[in-house]
Amino acid sequence: MIRRLVLWLDDRLGAASFAKQALRKAFPDHWAFMLGEVALYSYVVLVLTGVFLTFFFTASGQDVVYQGTYAPLRGVRMSAAYASVLRLSFDVRAGLVMRQIHHWAADVFVAAIVAHAFRVFFTGAFRRPREINWLIGTSLLVLAMAAGFTGYSMPDDLLSGTGVRIAYSVLLSVPVVGTWAAWLFFGGEFPAPVTIGRFLALHIMLIQALILGALGLHLAIVWHQKHTWFRLPGRTEDTVSGSPLWPNYAMKSVGLALAVFAVLSLLGGLVQINPVWLYGPYDPTTVSSPAQPDWYVGWLEGLLRLFPDWEIHLFGHTIPEPFYPGVLIPVILLAAYALWPFIEQAVTRDREVHHFLDRARDAPGRSGWGAGGLSFMVLLTLAGSNDVLARFFGVPVESVTNMLRVVVLVVPLIVGWAVYAACRELRAHEAAVPPFHALRRDAAGGYIESDHLTKERAE
Numbered sequence: 240m241i242r243r244l245v246l247w248l249d250d251r252l253g254a255a256s257f258a259k260q261a262l263r264k265a266f267p268d269h270w271a272f273m274l275g276e277v278a279l280y281s282y283v284v285l286v287l288t289g290v291f292l293t294f295f296f297t298a299s300g301q302d303v304v305y306q307g308t309y310a311p312l313r314g315v316r317m318s319a320a321y322a323s324v325l326r327l328s329f330d331v332r333a334g335l336v337m338r339q340i341h342h343w344a345a346d347v348f349v350a351a352i353v354a355h356a357f358r359v360f361f362t363g364a365f366r367r368p369r370e371i372n373w374l375i376g377t378s379l380l381v382l383a384m385a386a387g388f389t390g391y392s393m394p395d396d397l398l399s400g401t402g403v404r405i406a407y408s409v410l411l412s413v414p415v416v417g418t419w420a421a422w423l424f425f426g427g428e429f430p431a432p433v434t435i436g437r438f439l440a441l442h443i444m445l446i447q448a449l450i451l452g453a454l455g456l457h458l459a460i461v462w463h464q465k466h467t468w469f470r471l472p473g474r475t476e477d478t479v480s481g482s483p484l485w486p487n488y489a490m491k492s493v494g495l496a497l498a499v500f501a502v503l504s505l506l507g508g509l510v511q512i513n514p515v516w517l518y519g520p521y522d523p524t525t526v527s528s529p530a531q532p533d534w535y536v537g538w539l540e541g542l543l544r545l546f547p548d549w550e551i552h553l554f555g556h557t558i559p560e561p562f563y564p565g566v567l568i569p570v571i572l573l574a575a576y577a578l579w580p581f582i583e584q585a586v587t588r589d590r591e592v593h594h595f596l597d598r599a600r601d602a603p604g605r606s607g608w609g610a611g612g613l614s615f616m617v618l619l620t621l622a623g624s625n626d627v628l629a630r631f632f633g634v635p636v637e638s639v640t641n642m643l644r645v646v647v648l649v650v651p652l653i654v655g656w657a658v659y660a661a662c663r664e665l666r667a668h669e670a671a672v673p674p675f676h677a678l679r680r681d682a683a684g685g686y687i688e689s690d691h692l693t694k695e696r697a698e
Contacts (some may be wrong), residue, residue, distance in 0.1 A: 266488040267466050271358045273495055278351035280499040281344045284672065288341040289443065291297070295331050297323035298393065298439040300432035309516050317395075317520035318333050320435045324394040326514055331337040340507030345390060349383045349535045352681060356380060360579070360609055364467045366589070370580045372464070375457045377648040389442040391513065393435055400521025402532050404429060405543065408563030414558055430523065466643050468596045477594075525582040529627045538616045540623030542568055547645050576612075600669070603662035611655025618647045 266272070291373045299319040305312050307322065308329040327334040334582040348538040356376060360363055388406070411421045424441075426433035436454045450520065452642040466481070482488040506512075518527060532540055544565035551558045575582070583605060584590060621628070629636040 246477055251358070259670070264311060264462075264484045265395065265481040266484060267468050268593045269469065271362075272466065274351055274355040274358060274686075276495055278348055279356060280496045281348040281351060281503065282450070283496075284500060284503050285341060285346040286347060286447075288344065289339050292327065292341060293338050293443060295323060295327045295334065296320070296393070296439075298436045299597050300430065312516065312519065315601050318435070320393060320395040321515070324396070328516065336504075336507050339510075339512050340503050341393050341421060342391070343506040343510070344503050345387050346512075346533060346535075347499075348386060350382050350685065352376075352383055357609075357613075361599055361606060362467070363593065363602060363605065364596055365580045366463060366593040367584070368592055369460075369467075372457055372460045372578050374577055375460070377573070378448065379453045379457065381573065382446055382453065386446045386450065387533055388536060389438045389446065393438050393442065394515050395435060397527055398517040398527060398642050399513075400430070400523075401526050401530055403434070403538075404523070409543075409561045412559040412562040413566055414562070415555065418605075426609075430521070438488050457515040463596070467594055476592075489501045490636075516527055527623065528630075529629075531624055534620065537620035537623040539565065539569060541619035541621065541625075541647075543641075544625055545619070545622050545640060559586060598663040600665040603659045603666065606662045607655040607659030610658035611651040614654040615647065615651040618643070620648060622647065646683075 297319045301319045302316055303322050304318050305315050305322050307313065307318055307326050307327065309325055312325065322568065324338075328338060329335070359376065388402070392403045392406075403425075408426055410424065410605055413416045413420060422430075424437065425431050426437050468481070497630070531537060544570075545578065546560065546564035548560050549563065550560055588602075597605075622640075624634055625639045625643060629639045632639070
């Protein structure tokens with residue numbers, strides 16, 4: 240019966256030849272190529288746990304009086320959304336572990352995308368013909384951050400409510416369209432009763448549809464263009480070395496998926512994250528300390544805390560201070576990141592097709608800029624916790640902020656130059672020493688240059 244069914248489908252669809260070719264497709268074995276799969280499997284966990292949470296979450300800002308299991312908040316007025324999160328955490332079986340798995344999966348999802356982006360950037364895997372996939376990957380990173388922000392803003396606790404208020408102020412500061420955009424996304428003057436419902440629609444419908452579309456397109460292009468691979472003896476630009484899709488790579492991928500599911504489940508069951516019951520319901524008159532967002536938007540928080548109180552008056556209009564660190568600078572940074580393949584192509588005049596990957600030393604300029612940019616983002620994230628640093632070291636917050644303003648501008652330049660110089664030195668040293676595969680053993684057991692390599696250098 241199965242054989243007849245398969246033959247019937249092949250007769251109608253002609254899928255046998257495609258399936259045969261697909262099952263033989265080679266995938267690189269290097270661990271760095273698994274980072275994208277970690278992101279994919281984390282997203283699967285996000286979808287599964289998110290469906291569970293949606294059954295119990297109430298996306299409403301209506302005031303209610305909490306009468307649930309958690310005694311310290313019993314009798315307190317709060318939004319229906321926050322009350323439903325408390326009920327989900329304490330009264331729904333497996334509710335708390337599902338919440339925590341979902342939150343951990345979101346953090347790992349973004350972390351895997353970032354790590355994958357580092358691999359692609361520092362190895363030059365974005366070069367022609369893969370510029371389009373770089374742009375799609377950048378879009379996925381932005382969408383992942385947007386999904387994370389809308390997701391942890393929905394519980395309407397004191398911490399997330401503070402973040403939503405900041406986002407509302409930043410959007411309101413955009414010239415010309417700021418007021419209209421703020422009313423569109425937040426449903427009125429903050430805090431509006433329909434804001435949580437709009438966040439839910441964005442989180443589970445619009446953003447997820449865009450992520451699924453971008454993921455599908457990204458994987459389709461990778462399948463069509465083949466993988467990049469590292470330069471090794473015997474390999475050429477026209478071949479891909481690795482395991483066939485079936486059964487070798489498929490079994491490895493299944494094993495990785497199970498490992499990701501297991502690790503996220505352990506984190507969700509054993510490591511507490513986002514204990515909203517400790518923060519209390521959102522109160523516009525109160526801001527807790529410490530109050531930091533999830534790590535992947537911490538650099539935006541750092542920009543807001545470090546930027547001076549500057550306002551510009553043009554043609555009778557005032558551009559508020561939050562616009563520069565909250566909108567202008569992030570747009571410039573993201574645009575430079577997204578357009579890097581085209582910037583590098585214009586600077587180096589390299590328009591050739593590349594399937595081999597670079598090492599960091601092979602492109603000192605790119606490595607220097609990447610290391611400097613990475614240190615810049617890390618320092619901005621650190622600046623988003625300036626109040627925590629001030630309390631830890633016992634110094635005024637203003638002193639920490641002023642110091643970080645200098646450090647954020649100086650340290651990335653030093654790091655970038657140091658990495659650039661180190662890569663150039665490594666490349667020069669390597670050019671002066673013959674590669675390992677061009678050496679042969681002498682009678683004493685040491686290595687000497689091969690005659691072929693010596694002849695080439697003499698010429």
